[in-house]
Amino acid sequence: MKRYLYSGETENLKREQCDVLVIGSGIAGLYSALHINPEHKVMIVTKTKVDGSNSWLAQGGIASVIAPDDFFDSHIEDTLVAGAGLCDRKAVEVLVDEGPKNIQELIADNVPFDHNPEGDLEITREGGHSHRRIVHAGGDATGRETTKRLGEIAMSKKNIEVKFETYMVDILTDEKGVCGALVNDGEYKIIECRNMILATGGIGHIYLSSTNPAGAIGDGICSAARAGAEIFGMELVQFHPTTLAIGSMENSERAFLISEAVRGEGGILRNQRGEAFMQGKHPRADLAPRDIVTRAILSEMKKEHLDNVWLDVSSMDEEFFKHRFPTIYQKCHDEGIDVPREYIPIRPSQHYQMGGIQTDLDGKTNVEGLYAAGECAWTGIHGANRLASNSMLECLVFGRRAAEYINGHFRTSEGGVKAGRDESTGKCSEIDNKQLEVRKIVSEYANAVRTRKGLAEGKKLMDEISEKADKLKLVNPEDYDYYNMVCTAKMILDGANERKESIGAHYIED
Ligand SMILES: Cc1cc2nc3c(=O)[nH]c(=O)nc-3n(C[C@H](O)[C@H](O)[C@H](O)COP(=O)(O)OP(=O)(O)OC[C@H]3O[C@@H](n4cnc5c(N)ncnc54)[C@H](O)[C@@H]3O)c2cc1C
Structure with a gap:
């Protein structure tokens, strides 16, 4: 593996400075930036515009123990069961225990979570959860509404500067650990800093069919590995059982997700003969963990030589479906599927990367000054299989913990950072x-x-x-x-x- 990707001259590069450099403007990046002490200068560098993240696309919601009949132990247990024995129990306990206070903070920050006509927070259930514990916004646009609001707040802060369309190419290190990053925003620059949070998201676009946007190729994880960070569990890739099966996989830009919450509200998977094939396969049937549902679908497709199976949503009335899942309703109708009357053709696609940059409970990696949070990190909470709606919660809980750790262990920038370069001669x-x-x-x-x-x-x-x-x-x-x-x-x-x-x-x- 190369140490550096950059192969140009290093002497005359422009320089900028900040106290904390955050790479990525999804929920992990924005939320961690917002928890850095306001006296520190924060730069958020992100290679896309505000809507170019997995966070923006998230539909179903955020899991947390909010409902009066729910229990911390139950959320912990559900997470451990889905993780199939590979979760770090301590990390799961932190995730679950600190979940509610972060949801309360989002509510206080005016993230527009959905409420029922009585004015109570709407709380739904998804695959693998034994209780209703998922809060959502805009029906099925939780990620967009949360990212938009956190982005607005970040951009209103005097100590935070957001640099869109800026590619982080290399992490720079010296004998004291992280000292900056080499970025490209049309020209190459060095950003000097001694504290860096990687919040660069997933890897989906390296698969032919994925729910992730084109920029999700694991570049943050790779740059961390090149800088000496430990990486764990990259083979643990989650496939979502239900993505819209339209056109060929190879040509599809991005697979459109049919959220697990649709099954949470009564959607049922059916094969060509109309059989509800998840019955008897798992005690939770259609709401079994994702890997189990995915394999059951693939097995049905193989048995019947089919490109897809179907999701029957006819138990929901049209007004409810349209209100609860406006994005999915619109997309299905745009594709000529008359939901909820007609079945939705679905097939599995890549969706989430459980593995990533190994961190402790404060987001710290083994490289001094380098932190990771969100989908690019391995905290141990997802184990071998992520429980639905635990990932945005992970962005909040561990993004905040990384920021709070940096506040307490702040490393001051010294300037004079040297960039390294790659000397390869191939074409x-x-x-x-x-x-x-x-x-x-x-x-x-x-x-x-x-x-x-x-x-x-x-x-x-x-x-x-x-x-x-x-x-x-x-x-x-x-x-x-x-x-x-x-x-x-x-x-x-x-x-x-x-x-x-x-x-x-x-x-x-x-
Ligand atoms: C369709 C869909 C639906 C989902 N639904 C849910 C759900 O209901 N509930 C849930 O909990 N989770 C859901 N997820 C998963 C969840 O959205 C993500 O895991 C989570 O939002 C990841 O957030 P993040 O901040 O870690 O990364 P992202 O939101 O992906 O942000 C990564 C950021 O890093 C930037 N970046 C990457 N590389 C570089 C680079 N080299 N230089 C500069 N910038 C870079 C990107 O531009 C982007 O801004 C869903 C995911 C998808 C795709």
């Missing part, structure tokens, strides 16, 4: 159109159902590609994207080959 022109090759390999060999033989074959192919990529000279963000996709794919296939047991989302058929 970047060899990269053209190679992204698809990587996406096909990962989709074929590291999908929701894996085989030992396939994993070995996938690793062999990725090792060859990675060896060639290491020799290339990279000169622009498209080249960096390609290299980061290769690194992410290799980490997934290496991890999947190393992990011998079949567990949770890492399901080995043979």
Whole structure:
């Protein structure tokens, strides 16, 4: 693996300074930035606009023990069961215990959570949860409403500067740990800082079909690995059972999610013969953990030689469905599906990365001054399979903890940071159109159902590609994207080959 992607001159680069650099403007990045003490200068660097994150797309809601008949122990237990034995119990306890106070803070910050006609907070149930504990906003637009509001607040703060369309290329380190980042916003710059929070989100776009936006390729995880951070569990990739099955997977920009909350409100999976095939497969039937539902769907598709199965939402009346799931209602009608009367064709797609940059309970990595929060981090709370709606909660709880730790252990910037560079001499022109090759390999060999033989074959192919990529000279963000996709794919296939047991989302058929 290269140490640096940047291969240009390093002497005359422009320089800027901040106290805390946050990479990513999803919920983890925004919420952590908002919890840094106001006397510290915070910069948020994000490679897209405000709507380019997984957070923006999140539909169902945020899980937390809010309902009077719910229990902390029950949320902990549900999370541990979904995680299939790989969760860190202490981290799960922190997540669950600190959940409600962060939801209360979002309410105080005027995130517009949905209320019923009596004026009470609407609380729904999703797959794997034994109680109603999911709060939502805009019906099925929780992520958009939360990100929008946190973004507005961040941009109103004097100590926070948000730099959109700015690509973090390399993390810079010296003998004292993190000292800055090399970024590109049309020109290359060094941002000097001694405290950095990576909140760079997921990896979905390295798969042919994913609910994630195009920028989700694991580049934050790769840059951390190149700077010496420990990475854990990259083979633990979650597939969402229900994404809209329209057109071919290969050409689809992004798979449209049909939230688990639709099954929470009574949606039922059916096969070609109309049978509710989840009955008898798991005590929670259609609301079983995601990996179980995904595999049941794939098995039905294989048995019947089908490209999809169906979600029957006819138990809901039209007004309810339209009000509760306005985004899904509109999308289905745009595609000519007359919900709730007609069944929705669905199939599984990549959705979430459980593994990532290893952190402790304060978001700290093994690199001094480097923190990670949200989907790019491995805190141990999701184990081998994430419980629905626990991820936005993770962004809040652990994003805030990282910020509070930095406030108490602040490292002062000293300036004079040196950028490193890559000296490779290969040609970047060899990269053209190679992204698809990587996406096909990962989709074929590291999908929701894996085989030992396939994993070995996938690793062999990725090792060859990675060896060639290491020799290339990279000169622009498209080249960096390609290299980061290769690194992410290799980490997934290496991890999947190393992990011998079949567990949770890492399901080995043979
Ligand atoms: C369709 C969909 C529905 C979902 N529904 C739910 C739900 O109902 N409940 C739930 O809890 N979770 C849900 N999730 C998962 C959840 O939304 C995410 O896990 C979570 O929001 C991730 O937040 P984050 O802040 O860690 O990352 P993101 O929100 O993905 O933000 C990552 C940010 O990092 C930036 N970035 C990445 N690399 C770089 C770089 N090199 N330089 C600069 N910037 C960079 C990106 O531009 C982006 O701003 C859903 C996800 C999807 C895709």
